[in-house]
Amino acid sequence: MIARVQIWWFILKICFSERLVYRGDFALGTLMRFLPIVTQIFLWGAIFASLGGRSIGKFNYDDMIAYYLLAFLTRAFSSMPGLASGIAREIREGTIKKFLIQPIDMLGFLLLNRIAHKSVYYGVAALPFAFVFWLCRDYFPPTPDGATIAAFVASLIMSFLLGFFLEAAMGLIGFWFLEVSSLFFVYMLFNFFCSGHMFPLNFLQSESLGSFWYDLVTALPLQYLAYFPAAVWLGKIEGPELVQGLWIQFAWVVFFLVLCRVMWSRGVRRYSGFGG
Numbered sequence: 526m527i528a529r530v531q532i533w534w535f536i537l538k539i540c541f542s543e544r545l546v547y548r549g550d551f552a553l554g555t556l557m558r559f560l561p562i563v564t565q566i567f568l569w570g571a572i573f574a575s576l577g578g579r580s581i582g583k584f585n586y587d588d589m590i591a592y593y594l595l596a597f598l599t600r601a602f603s604s605m606p607g608l609a610s611g612i613a614r615e616i617r618e619g620t621i622k623k624f625l626i627q628p629i630d631m632l633g634f635l636l637l638n639r640i641a642h643k644s645v646y647y648g649v650a651a652l653p654f655a656f657v658f659w660l661c662r663d664y665f666p667p668t669p670d671g672a673t674i675a676a677f678v679a680s681l682i683m684s685f686l687l688g689f690f691l692e693a694a695m696g697l698i699g700f701w702f703l704e705v706s707s708l709f710f711v712y713m714l715f716n717f718f719c720s721g722h723m724f725p726l727n728f729l730q731s732e733s734l735g736s737f738w739y740d741l742v743t744a745l746p747l748q749y750l751a752y753f754p755a756a757v758w759l760g761k762i763e764g765p766e767l768v769q770g771l772w773i774q775f776a777w778v779v780f781f782l783v784l785c786r787v788m789w790s791r792g793v794r795r796y797s798g799f800g801g
Contacts, residue, residue: 562657565593583761584725590664592725595755598654600722601646602681603688603750605639609712612696613705616796625793632693632785639689669760676767680754683774688750690781697785700792719745721752727761746777 573579573586584592612635615621624631647654658665669677695712698705717723719742726748729739742748753770756762762770 562594562597566590566661569593581728583727587664588666588759589725590661591666591759592755594658594661594664595758596722596751599681599684599751599754600720602643603684603720605688605692608635608639608689609692609696609709610706612693613699613709616697616699616792617703621796625796632789635693636689639685643685666759669758673757673760673763673767676771677754677758679771680749680757680774683771683778684750684754686778687746687774687781690778690785691746693785694781694788697788697792700788700796716747716750719747720750721748721755722750725756725761726752746774746781749774749777 569586569589573581573589581589612621621631623629624634668674695705695709698708702708719726726742727739729742730736749770753762753774757767757770
């Protein structure tokens, strides 16, 4: 057991080192991601101005800006760029064989790689995040109580795990289909909309449409990648609804973890090892 822990710790250190090789490029790419924040603030300002300052759902203009910043933070935790396509490419090209002949679990290795990536990312982005949130501090409500903060942190951690195992499951489809890039494109479109990154999901509730679309979208696991943690911090989800949401998010994490393991186990049985 101790030897296994030492192996994984060594792999994690290697992943950190890889992320720090091109520090300048990584830092510049991280900082450039903050540019869309400015355009979103002006966009929502124009939208609420056209509404005469009225609220949309449970959100007024200040809530909307705070929500967008929190959703941006949450998406930085849960997004896994290149994970699904990378797994599918390794299966297609045959380079996945290294995980079959070496005593290294592929999913564990990739998870450590993403932990290293996120750690370095937030190490670089911590100061810009703090500066942006400080500039926009007037948009935020008072700091929530300790229980709400703990629920927010728990939902952030689970959003990272959910994002990882969901995308890993998408990549493992490559064991059964040669080309899955179109599927990934469709998934990313649904992800951007149904995760709440574009707007709060309760905007889907209206007098004309009722709650059908809201109930449909929130039944999917994608809401826990952006909408749910942000709404928790802003106090839009609280009480029994908050406790239930955290348990459902945890259940989705376990579901996709088990799904990945089953897909990997069955996938390697039919893998032919071509290429590479």
